Amino acid sequence: MKRLAVSPTTTPEFIEWWGRRINDNIPGPSQGDSQATGKYLRVVPSKLEIIRQDFERINSELEKKIKQMEEEKMNLRLDIYV
Template sequence: MMKRLTAGSMTTPEYGEWRNKRVIPSELEIIKQDFEKRNLELEKKIERLKEKKKMHLRLDVDVQKLEAEKLKKRKNKVEKDLDSLKTDYKKLRVSMRTAGLGKTSEQWRQEIQGERNKADRWERKAQETQAQKEGLEWQMLETQNHQAELKARIVELERSL
């Protein structure tokens, strides 16, 4: 038969008391803590991404404002050029009426034909300028619409924060 050796406890009473009082977290608690830590990290990352996106949207709005400003300046220049063309055209018509006394019928026909050609060129130029003006107005309207959409998006993002 085998003899058993029994010995007294080799720990102190304080250690035994501490060991009995300590809390051993369950596996579920450990997983829950890991999940909460990861969730907090992801929330911080999402917040940083939102801030970054908000900054990009502000930059886009600034770019759109600059483009709209350029289009307005270009439109004003085109309108000014058109007005100048109209004034020059009127002056040309007046000078055609007052100039050229003592010319032959053939000279008059040639001069009239030349002036008609000039008038046609000016008319085409005026039409082209008008078409360009309308195109710029359309672009400006699109830019303003896009700018309004971006502003609405910023408001939406700010609400979501």
């Protein structure tokens, strides 16, 4: 980062010019650029998000298996009573 030493010979006009000169090198956001770049951006999930999605998928599969086994258990009980 560049620093400006303020001395008695430094005028307010020079300080203002120096600030503009540095800030002119920083591109500001413009409406056209942000819309054009938006179509090239994509969301990349984090490792934690991927693990959470895998957990939810496996959990739902296990819940389905549990329901299926409970139904089979009920059917076997009904067969015994009949």
